[in-house]
Amino acid sequence: MRYLPLTNEDRAEMLAKIGVGKIDDLFADVPAGKLLPEPPALPPHKSELEVERVLGHMAARNLPAGSLPFFVGCGAYKHHVPASVDHLIQRSEFLTSYTPYQPEIAQGTLQYLFEFQTQVAMLTGMEVANASMYDGSTAAAEAVLMAHRLTKRRKAVVAGNLHPHYRGVIETISAMAGDQVTALPPQPAGNEDVSAALDQESSCVVVQTPDVFGHVHDLAPLAEKAHAAGALLIAVVTEVVSLGVLTPPGDMGADIVVAEGQSLGNALAYGGPYLGLFASRQKFVRQMPGRLAGQTVDADGRRGFVLTLSAREQHIRREKATSNICTNSGLCALAFTIHLTLLGEAGLTRLARINHANAVKLADALAQLPAVSVLNSAFFNEFTIRVPGDAATVVEALAQRRVLGGVPASRLDPGRPELKDLIIVASTEVNTDEDRAAYAAALGKVLA
Numbered sequence: 001m002r003y004l005p006l007t008n009e010d011r012a013e014m015l016a017k018i019g020v021g022k023i024d025d026l027f028a029d030v031p032a033g034k035l036l037p038e039p040p041a042l043p044p045h046k047s048e049l050e051v052e053r054v055l056g057h058m059a060a061r062n063l064p065a066g067s068l069p070f071f072v073g074c075g076a077y078k079h080h081v082p083a084s085v086d087h088l089i090q091r092s093e094f095l096t097s098y099t100p101y102q103p104e105i106a107q108g109t110l111q112y113l114f115e116f117q118t119q120v121a122m123l124t125g126m127e128v129a130n131a132s133m134y135d136g137s138t139a140a141a142e143a144v145l146m147a148h149r150l151t152k153r154r155k156a157v158v159a160g161n162l163h164p165h166y167r168g169v170i171e172t173i174s175a176m177a178g179d180q181v182t183a184l185p186p187q188p189a190g191n192e193d194v195s196a197a198l199d200q201e202s203s204c205v206v207v208q209t210p211d212v213f214g215h216v217h218d219l220a221p222l223a224e225k226a227h228a229a230g231a232l233l234i235a236v237v238t239e240v241v242s243l244g245v246l247t248p249p250g251d252m253g254a255d256i257v258v259a260e261g262q263s264l265g266n267a268l269a270y271g272g273p274y275l276g277l278f279a280s281r282q283k284f285v286r287q288m289p290g291r292l293a294g295q296t297v298d299a300d301g302r303r304g305f306v307l308t309l310s311a312r313e314q315h316i317r318r319e320k321a322t323s324n325i326c327t328n329s330g331l332c333a334l335a336f337t338i339h340l341t342l343l344g345e346a347g348l349t350r351l352a353r354i355n356h357a358n359a360v361k362l363a364d365a366l367a368q369l370p371a372v373s374v375l376n377s378a379f380f381n382e383f384t385i386r387v388p389g390d391a392a393t394v395v396e397a398l399a400q401r402r403v404l405g406g407v408p409a410s411r412l413d414p415g416r417p418e419l420k421d422l423i424i425v426a427s428t429e430v431n432t433d434e435d436r437a438a439y440a441a442a443l444g445k446v447l448a
Contacts, residue, residue, distance in 0.1 A: 063399060065268055069435035071362070073382045073426025074212065074407045075136065075163050075238040076271065077263045080430055085265050085338045089331055097330065109330070110305035113293040116337045123243045124257040125250025126279035130290035132333040133276030134325060136260030137169040140206060140236050142278065142289045142323055143256045144170055147204035147232045148179060149287050149322070156204050157197045157231075160184035161211035163238055164413040170206065186413060188375055188384060188422055190215035195225040202229060204256075208236040209249070212412070213424060214379040216246060223253025232256060239263055240277065241428075242380040244352025256280045264343075265335030275332040285309070289323030351429060355381035358436070359427040365440040366425070371447060375422075382426040384409065387447065391423045394446055401442040 006014075011023070020026060027035060046054070065078050072078070089095065097109050113131040120129035133139045144156045156174065158167050158181055167183055174181045182197050190213060194205055205226050209217040223233045235249035237259035249257045261275035262268075280288050286309065294308035343351060359381040366385055367374045376383040387394050391408040398405035409422035427436065 063402070063404060065404070068402045068404060069431065069438045070404045071406050071425050071427055071431070071435075071439060072404050073239070074412060074424050075165065075260060076268055076274075077239055077241070077381075077426060077428055078268055078430055079241065079263050079428050081265055081267060081335075081339060082342055084342065085335050088338055089335050094331065094334055107305055110293045110307070112334055112337055113291070113328075113330070114295055114305055115341075116333045117293060119337060119340050120259075120261075120277050120279050123240065123248065124237075124254075124259065124277070124279040125248025125252075126254075126257055127250075127282040128285050128288070128292075129277065129279035130288055130328075131293050132261070132328045132330070133278055133290050134327065134329060135262075135272070135274040135276045136236065136238055136258060137163070137166045137276075138325065139258035139276035139278045140166045140234070141169045141173040142325065143234045143258050144174065144179075144204060144206065145177070146256060146280070146284070146287050146289060146322065147234060150284060151203040151230065151232065153201055153203035153231075154178075155180040155182065155199075155201045156206060157194065157202050158183045159194045159205070159207040159211070160186040160192050161190065161213055161215065162206055162208045162236060163212045166206075166208070166236060166238075186213075186409075186416065186419065188213050188409065188419065190217075190376070195222055198226060198229045198231055200229065202226075202231040204232040204234050206234045206236060208238065209246075210237075210239060210242055210380045210382060212238075213384040213409070213422075214376050214382040216378045216380060218247075219249055219252035219254060223255075227253070234258065237277075239380060239382065241348070241352050241355055244348040244350075245356065246352075246380065250279070255284065261332070261336045265337070265339035266332050273329055273332055275329045275336055287322055289325065291328055352380075354429045355427070358429065358431050359383060361433075362425065362427040362431070362436045362439065365436055366443065369440065369444050369447065372443070381428055382424065384422050384424050386421050387423060387443075389421065391421050394443070395423060397446040398439075398442050401445070403439050403442045405439060405443065 070078050117129040117131060121127065133142065148154050156170065158170060171181050184192060184194065184197060194207055198205060207222060209219060219233065219235060226233045232255040233253060234256045235254035237243065240259050240261050241263045257279045259277040261277045266275060278290055292308050294306050296304055296306055298304045359379060363374050363383050366372050371388045373386045374383055375386060392410060395405050395408050406423040406425035409419035409424055413419055
């Protein structure tokens with residue numbers, strides 16, 4: 001029995017109703033080169049046991065992040081997640097809860113979302129934060145749309161050292177909305193002048209710190225120039241642990257701060273689900289996307305929690321909503337909040353310092369190798385090295401020696417030959433002295 005037992009007549013009626021001639025017309029907006037010319041060459045149906053066996057053999061070809069020295073970052077970082085985090089989020093009252101459409105019966109969910117918002121606002125140095133979004137990249141795109149609404153302009157300036165995946169999401173959403181994006185070329189050495197691209201049509205400038213190559217930036221001068229041009233400064237943080245030691249973007253003049261929250265409480269998990277953080281100035285709150293949990297008192301004066309400004313949401317007034325993203329990665333947000341609560345302020349600072357110290361040790365070790373140079377003068381737990389030849393080939397050779405040595409910059413941004421010899425390397429608290437020594441030894445042998 002088919003799961004969707006539709007007849008050809010059913011399909012024809014549906015297509016006629018929406019005004020298209022055939023199913024392929026539904027994919028007209030997808031570039032031709034992205035469509036498969038024919039169905040993938042998959043084997044015919046198999047039994048459940050056979051499927052498990054096939055998939056098990058395929059999975060065995062992977063190199064799990066925890067099985068060997070691991071130095072991959074670029075927006076998804078391997079950190080230690082306390083066992084208590086997973087234990088708590090798998091309690092049935094958390095695991096099965098959903099969006100609190102009826103706040104009066106979801107006080108526990110609203111309370112932890114309120115605490116989550118408080119933590120995000122404190123981390124980013126901002127005045128208000130929402131109850132999370134899909135991930136960092138979609139949060140960045142939503143921030144651009146918010147800036148357009150606030151400034152009544154439709155052009156975004158995107159720094160060259162913004163993570164290319166974030167830039168891609170911004171460009172995709174902007175194209176669908178008919179907005180303009182000025183994306184600057186990458187500057188691996190970190191010496192880009194983003195402010196030079198600002199003009200009187202710019203609604204915002206989007207900049208990342210630490211950026212995709214690991215460079216740490218003082219955003220204050222850029223914030224001043226953006227404001228002088230009538231534009232907003234959107235700061236992106238892909239490694240939220242960095243905020244344990246670095247100056248928060250809000251303290252440097254950012255108007256909107258977005259971040260990826262995966263580093264706290266959430267495992268790598270093959271790329272998701274992840275967690276988008278979103279914070280802004282209080283004066284912009286009515287244009288902020290996503291849900292907002294607020295604190296109040298009930299008729300008896302007892303502390304309580306509510307969803308506030310929820311008329312902005314898709315489920316209330318879709319055509320007037322500030323965002324049509326209608327989920328908030330609630331379980332991932334809870335994991336973030338539990339992990340950060342367990343750490344506390346002192347624990348987060350200590351964790352961040354360990355990350356930085358480990359990365360410095362690795363950078364010093366790799367810099368001793370002939371023909372290897374470190375591009376960064378300042379970084380947190382991620383930096384970029386230049387190697388002779390093709391970086392992607394070097395990374396594959398390292399994997400053959402059971403070291404996952406980083407991400408070739410060319411993999412993130414294909415078609416840019418100036419990135420071909422660069423590897424972006426991350427070292428967190430999970431890396432040991434033996435891991436770093438193994439990396440240096442393996443890289444030395446590969447380059448020899």
